[in-house]
Amino acid sequence: MIVAGCDVGSTTGKLVVMEDDRLLASAIVPTRPLSDQTAYDALEAALRGSGLKQEDIALVIGTGYGRLNIPFAQRNVTEISCHGLGAFWADPEIRTIIDIGGQDCKVIRIDENGGVIEFAMNDKCAAGTGRFLEETARGLGVGIEDLGPLSLQAKDGVKLSSYCSVFAETEVINLLSEGIALEEIAAGINQAIASRLASLVKRVGVQEKVVITGGVSKNSGVVKGIEDRLGVSLARIKVDPQLIGAIGASLFAQRSAQRTTRLTEWRTARRWDAYAV
Amino acid sequence: MSVASGVLDRLTYEGASALSREAVAQWKDKGGKVVGWVCIYAPEEVLHAAGILPIRIMGSTEPHSIADAYLQSNMCPFVRSCFSQGILKEYQYLDGILSSHTCDAMVKLFDAWRVYVGAQFAFLIDQPHVINRFSYEYHMGELDRLVKQVEAFAGVAVTPESLRQSNRVYNENRLLLKELYELRKSENPPLTGSQVHDVVRAGMIIPKEQHNLLLKELLAELSDSHPPKAKGPRLMISGSCIDTPIFPKIVEESGGQVVVDDLCFGSRYFWDLVAEEGDPLQALSRRYMDKTHCACIPLPRDSRYDFMRQLIVDYRVEGVIFYGQKFCDPFAYDFPDHKPRLEKDGIPVMQLEVEHASVGAGQLKTRVQAFIEMIA
Secondary structure, eight states: OEEEEEEEOSSEEEEEEEETTEEEEEEEEEOOSSHHHHHHHHHHHHHTTTTOOGGGOOEEEEESTTGGGOTTOSEEOOHHHHHHHHHHHHOTTOOEEEEEOSSOEEEEEEOTTSOEEEEEEOOSSOTTSHHHHHHHHHHHTSOGGGHHHHHHTOSSOOOOOSSOHHHHHHHHHHHHHTTOOHHHHHHHHHHHHHHHHHHHHHHHOOOSSEEEESGGGGOHHHHHHHHHHHTSOOOOOSSOGGGHHHHHHHHHHHHHHHTOOHHHHHHHHTOHHHHOO | OOOOOHHHHHTSHHHHHHHHHHHHHHHHHTTOOEEEEOSTTSOHHHHHHTTOEEEEOOOOSSOOSGGGGTSOTTSOHHHHHHHHHHHTTTTTTOOEEEEEOSSHHHHHHHHHIIIIIOOSEEEEEOOOSBOSHHHHHHHHHHHHHHHHHHHHHHTSOOOHHHHHHHHHHHHHHHHHHHHHHHHTTSSSOSSOHHHHHHHHHHHHHSOHHHHHHHHHHHHHHHHTOOOOOOOSOEEEEEESOOOSSHHHHHHHHTTOEEEEEEOTTTHHHHSSOOOOSSOHHHHHHHHHHHSOOOTTOOBSTHHHHHHHHHHHHHTTOOEEEEEEETTOHHHHHHHHHHHHHHHHTTOOEEEEEESSTTTTHHHHHHHHHHHHHHHO
16 A cells, blocks of 8 residues: 655655555655645655656655644654654664754654654754754854764864854854864864753663664764764664654554554553553 | 533633632622732631632733743743733732742742732741651641731631631532542543643632532532543643643643643642541641642652552553643652652653743644653
């Protein structure tokens, strides 16, 4: 059965089309002001050249911040559950997922069935997220995609405040005026994110394998910073880690369509009468 | 998910606020005094016995930044919200304030209220944070001091008879609320969690006698109702002062049912009765010292968890949401103690740290929905 998952995030919209466990088509598009516009953009981009039509898709599940406003989605599931299941599909040995998106970051622990057992999220502030990178990269005058490669050339890196992205941008401008090299500042920016994330991971606990998903997973400097701080190497997966949420949504669609779910079994096992005295 | 009820319409958030305004106006017309109380450790029965109308001070459904001009930034959103209402002159009718030293934020609110909002009568009861034979005696001394000051302010003696009568009225209220909570044990509860929240809150802002009558009517209406089939996992909210139904509503909109709570705007307010025999003031003191405590009274340590666990079993709770207010230290310290105990008992838990419940509702919903997906 052909199904799809659509993940409308704060910065990008992602859509994947899958048949059973196979990825047929995918797209990543920039987010537009309204979620439904982003969703249609992503759908169009994914179908383009794939030989597939919208009518071929039996069921769509929406996720991400815009999940309630995806006109062609029949149901919605939170990005937390989707990242859990999506990462589990990418590598069944994964137990901890670090997802860094445009405006939030979360750490999710999953069990041996891909079900979420615990999660933590940043509290209502953009520190430790892609937005922090965007702001500071702008202050630095480089593209966000250059931050990773640049930072890897640094010797020590500078120390930057990891709390407020607006203040961090001011700090970047100050450092530049002091004549500090670009790569040292870029390394400072990535370390600031890595240190925020490492604390969040410790709140939930690290269990290997650990994977990093979301847009910021493409920043090699942040990835290396997190690896150093946690003392683990992050798993490399077979697909673009930015698509994991949408893949999870499409796997939920698959399950929903088949009406057989491990999740239901899981619920039954967790019913109150099993543990009430 | 709930049944239609005429009484319930009067006990909604807005309905109860209107009833409260009417009741206060009538009370004042008759020349009566009205005193605001903030924390559930304030023994309002003493006010009642002196013919004063006790009204709980609470915040509003919207955040106001006016408090930022007076309070430091590490005060909890509840205190900020209450204080804003005072500054915005929503509590002009109050003749005084009765609060307790439960947490530091409560003391700060009391101080700031006296200075910036003003109060003819102001009393802060020093609630002991450790329960032992010395502190029982100390609390009794605090109650004596309160009685004397209330008597002087009201110009009325608080006699053993009048206090006994007040204790009786309050006990009746508690028993009626417990009867209402009993209905939530059902597979299909007749009221949602947010509706119950409103009903309990109503009792804090209207005369107890009036609330008792309304509760009796409500229980009679509910006794032959046939609630529709309930959906979603049965959840409990645990935390400090949730003074609006916003959060329980968020949980319900996210697909969960709130079947019971461990909140001072819920069970912790009315769970414990006062003994009706013996010296009424002594009995009142024992009630406040031995009640189901909040996180501010850390000793004895196990009693809070035992209470929570009993509710979980009795109400067949499938998951617990810890609602932590930003900067609420007592509850933040509570969580690391309760989380492993709950997990050992097989109960999924989630901790939230929230500014005002109406701010960042989208993010809050994502977390609550994910938690519900996790256990559903």
